[in-house]
Structure formats: structure tokens, C-alpha cells
Amino acid sequence: MVKVAILGYGTVGSGVAQVLDTNSSEVAISAGQEVSLKYILDLREFPGDRHEQQVVHDINVILDDPEIQVICETMGGIEPAFSFEKSALMKGKSVCTSNKELVAAHGPELVELAKVHHCSYLFEASVGGGIPILRTLNTSLKHEKIDAITGILNGTTNYILTKMDKEGAGFATVLKEAQEKGYAERKPEADIEGYDACRKTAILASLMSGQYVSFEEIETEGITKITQEDFSYARSFGMAIKLLGMIRKNENGFFTIVAPFMIPLEHPLASVNKVFNAIVVHGNMLGNTMFYGKGAGKEATASAVVGDLIDCVIHAGSHIDVNMNAEHARLSDNGSFVHRFFVRVPEEDADAALEAFGDGIEHITSDEVAGEFAFVTDLISEKHFHEAYQKLDRAKGYLRLL
């Protein structure tokens, strides 16, 4: 029997306890032995809870107990989670976490600590909730040359964009409704400004590079500027609009971005709707593979934490390689990666747009929008796009095309 602890008895932490309770025999078979939850760290008491006797308030009770072999950190945030994880790893206790902020900020240091102390640091639940993407990248796909990862990584924004598209409502209206339903936070910036997707993109980019990509280096645009006019144009030429985290690799390095994109309806990401997440991985031999599922939610996220916990138990005393280290991956200046861009300007600026972007543009019309000149550019780099776009000072917005 192996004894484990949970740090933080909130949504995900209580979900981990629930998975261990509900699926105890499956967990035991998978781990090769019974898994027993010995402690739950939380500042609060939980009178009447099935696990109230396991609740402790002092991290040192857990850290000083040599019986505890694996710790599930489900508190979130940087501190005190970072200090707790470091202390655990230094004592040779493996750590599994759903804490994307912490993994994105300090992943390489924690992985290195785990390596030195012959234990593991796993974080499957930090990207895509229950979708088993990180283990797959580190096992089944590790021999592929991965040159692109493209994902819908945030359920809240995908829900908002789906509603805007299907119901024709404006951003503010849909956000308010999402907040009322509990799909969006009262302080929604982490989702709608793309910060959450950015953390997950940074983690994927780090694993793809085998090095480290800091979330601060990733250009990030949210969905707050998307309008019904954008959806009208998108529908008129067979596109969906999705917030994507994108990583591409070529001989010059990595290109990373988080931004809303127009996606052709026949692309598998275009039909990923509501709160679902999906990640497309392109390998040189495999082609495109997509992984789809619940990107958040108590049980799904907790299930991914428990999957990691089991892996730690199976590999007790050794380190599971997660292909991330402290060396910074070389992010390319964006000149070697190109997109097409969709741009809207007032009708009277059509000539200015042609002058800025050249004759190669494709004019786009929508029956539902008047008084505008909308177009799609040739393939151009971020740098060239922004140089041209800033000449159009009355421009009404732009979107990249996948």
C-alpha cells in the first residue's frame, strides 16, 4: 500500500479524493498496489466530509511523514504551492499537479529537483484538463519530429465564441451569461485575455522543444475585440473563429502565439464547441492527430492528476522524464513564419488597404455587414502585417487565418 496526500481541498483536490474513492479498485490495479489517502492539507475544516479526519493544517505533518510517497498539489497559484512542492521533491516525494501557473513559471526548476531526488514531477492536468496529451507527447509520440501543436486550450472562451457564433449575441452579453452560469469567473481576464491559454501554450511549447518557453515570451491576444461582424464574414467564407494556442517549429526556431484565428470549417478544430478543448499535434511521420475532451471540470481534471499519481507509484524511486529543462528554447523572430490575415477597414479606406497590403489581397463580403471593406492578405509575417496594418488608422480589426 502506498500513502498519498492532497494539498488543497477545493474543486480539483476534492475531485482527486473522489476518484480515489470511486475507482479505488481500478486505481489499485493500475498502480500495482492499494493507494491510500492519508492527509489533506487545507486551512479550512470539513465537518461531516468523508475525509474530515484526514484534514491537516500544517504542511510539515505531510512533509515529515516518511510514509507519504506522492503529493497531489491542487491548490493553484504560485505561493505557497511552489514552496510546498519544492520541499516535497527535496524529500524525494513525487508531486503531481494541475497548477498551470506554477508549472509555466517554475516547471524546469521543479523537474530538475525531482530528477536530483529520484522522484517525479508530473503535470498532465495542467493542460487540457482530462485530455491525456502530455503523457502521449512524452511516450507514444516522442520519436516523432513534432513541428506544430495547435490547440483550443480554454473552455470559457470557447464557450463564449460558440455562443456568439450560434446565437448571434454580442461578446458582453455572452460573457455575462457565462458568468451567471459559472462558466466564467467574476474576474474573467485570465480567460478572455488569453492568459490561461498562454500558460498552457507555454507548457506545451516547453515539452515540444525539450527546453523551456516562458509564458512571458508568448504574444497573447484575447477575444474581447471579436464582434458579430467578424462572425458574419467568417460564416460567409466557411470559417469558424476560435482562440488558439499555436506552436510551430522550423529550422529557425519556434513560433508561439495565443490569439483568435479564423479556421476553415473542415478543419477538425472548427467543430470543437462549447467548453470542450482539443489539441492537434503534427508529427513528420504521423501527420495530424487530435486529442479532444473536457478541458476543465472537477472529475476530468482530477482523473488526470490521479493518472499521474499512479505513474509516480509505478516508478517509485526513479525519475519519469518529462522533456523539459531550464535552457530557453530559441523563439524565432517571426519573419520566418507566415499567416494570412483577415482585415476590416471602413469602405472609404479600401484604396489605403490596397496600398498597404498590395494587390494580392482577397476581397471578402458578407450580406450582413455594410459600409466596410474586408479582405484577406497574402501569407505574410507578423512583422510585415503589423507594419502595414498600423498605416490603416481607422481599421476595425483583424484576425489571423489558420
Add this chain to the structure above:
Amino acid sequence: MVKVAILGYGTVGSGVAQVLDTNSSEVAISAGQEVSLKYILDLREFPGDRHEQQVVHDINVILDDPEIQVICETMGGIEPAFSFEKSALMKGKSVCTSNKELVAAHGPELVELAKVHHCSYLFEASVGGGIPILRTLNTSLKHEKIDAITGILNGTTNYILTKMDKEGAGFATVLKEAQEKGYAERKPEADIEGYDACRKTAILASLMSGQYVSFEEIETEGITKITQEDFSYARSFGMAIKLLGMIRKNENGFFTIVAPFMIPLEHPLASVNKVFNAIVVHGNMLGNTMFYGKGAGKEATASAVVGDLIDCVIHAGSHIDVNMNAEHARLSDNGSFVHRFFVRVPEEDADAALEAFGDGIEHITSDEVAGEFAFVTDLISEKHFHEAYQKLDRAKGYLRLL
């Protein structure tokens, strides 16, 4: 350095050599050592081929060479592949294969042989081509109570159905075109009658049950009876038509079937088109997760074989559990699993249909079809459906609803 052999230098076998060549450094990093291709077994010579020096014609050269640790069997068919695999495993050489016929027919025996001889028998490439589904079921999702697996498992039939839907062509026309393009075999029965999907469903059902489901026990219907009228009705009430392999589990046992289904357009499988495959797994904690990719094709399938090869190298000297044994899973009489069925009869048989299926039916119309009475039944069992359906001796066909 580890030495390996390929049995059968056809499409998949030459793909395996290509993956080992093209991604040699990624393979070495993943396996922890260099992987060297020492032999290729084939009856033919390959003058001018990069690997012509490695080609041998006698299996015993490979079996008797103690340097060979892993064998990739990419010949297909039952014999001589079965004898070759058994001999290899009995000598403690791990075997990786894409051979779905053999795995479906003799998987448990081969897994047991591998266990006894402290080596592994892996067959990721036998289901879903390059889609990493089997390893995921046996690792990341092993602690889930999986109660349903539903997949589009055959690219040829999915291509035909996609073409029929999008282009309005009849089955025979599209089949002929698919044959000309090389997407369908000249003898297409294995695909269009559902036999190929049935083998893959049997393998998935075996892994899901942890026991053995024989492909001969799975009720299998192909796509040859699907007409343009079916697609007209499907479109009129928001459905796609897909050939599905389905496994469901409840307290009475397992229900398995391979048959064309109508699927709501908002279901993630509905937008899996052309030659792509996808598999939806439902776990009690995880909910639905979908895995999507190329279900066939030289490089993608070969990449899955190489993924298994690497796993065998990493676990040399020990057995990788694949959760399949010789005990037959209990397949339920179908009374405890229910679907809705879509049925078409001549207009004049509307009363007979009402009498056979009761008042609970939902009448379906299509602007494009005249002279028929089409309807969807209540949820009923296979048994009750067939009892009622056989009373309608002029019925024009039926489809299950997902």
C-alpha cells in the same frame, strides 16, 4: 545499441524502416539507446533499396540470432505471421505488430506467451493506425471505469460515406472512384462489409473488458445498403451517417456492434470525414475523450509500430501488461442495451409500421424523398427491433441512432 528485425517489407514494413531512418536520433533518445535494423524478412529481393543488404528469406536467421531483441511483424494475415510471432516470443523476443487479423484472432495466446517469456506483445498500430489509443487506454485511462468506446475505425468506408453525403453520389459510383484512387481495395468486402472495423472493435472490446472478445461474436453490418435517401433524411433532421464500432458496458456485460449509425451533427464523431478515424472513450470520471487521426497510411501506421518498438526496448527483459487474456468477456444478450432506430417503409405501410412499433415513433420527412413513410422508434433493444421490423416485409431499410 539494440538490434531489431522487420517481417514483411510491404507498405507498413517499409514505413517502419523509413521511420527508423528518418527519425533515428528521436528514436534513440526515446529508447535510451540507438536502434539498429539488422534484418528484413521478405520473399522478394529489393535491389537498389537502401536496406537491400538486410533482406533475408529465412525466418530462422532472425529467430536464431540472439542479438535480435524486438521484431516488427508487418506481414498481415494469419499464417505464417502467427507461427513467426509465436517462435519469436518463445525465444524472449518482443513483438510489435500492425496485424489486426492476427491480434483479433489470437491476441490472448500471444500476450500470454510474451508474459511467460518475459517479453512484450504490443499492437498499437492494429487499431486506428497512427492514433495512440491502445497505450492511452492501458496507461493514462487505466484507472477509469470505461463504459463506452465508439469509433470510426475504417477509413475506406468513412471516405465513401463522406463522398456520398457531400456529393450526392450513389454507393456503387463512389466505391468505384475510391478503388480508382487506391482508397479501396479491388476486393472491397473487408472494408465495406465492416469486417475490418469488426476486428478493431474486437481488439478494443478485449482491452476494455480486460478479457477477450472474439470478432466472430460481434454483430457486423456494412455500408452497402446505405442510399442517397438515407442521407436526405439524415440531413433533414441534423444527422450524419457513419460506420461505427461500438462497445458499451453495464452490469449485465458488454454490448458490441459494428453498423452504420445516424449521429447528431453536434457529436464530435459527426465531423470526422474522409479517410480519418476517431475513437470516443467514455470514462466515469473523465467523461468523453476523443482521439482523432490517420487510421491508415504507411508512415502513420509505421510510426505507431515504432512507438511500440521503443516501449519494448525500454522495458527489455520485462512484460508490458496490455490488459487482455483468454477468458471470454460476457457479452450480454442485447435486451439490456437500447437504441433508437430510423426506419423507412413504403407510404402505404405507414399503418403497419405504427402497429409494429407503437405510437411512440417520430415521423421524419425529407423534401427530397416521396412515397415513403420514414420514422424513428423509441429506445428499444436489438431483439425487439428485429421482431417488429421483420413484420414489415416491404421495409426499405433501417439505421441505428447514436
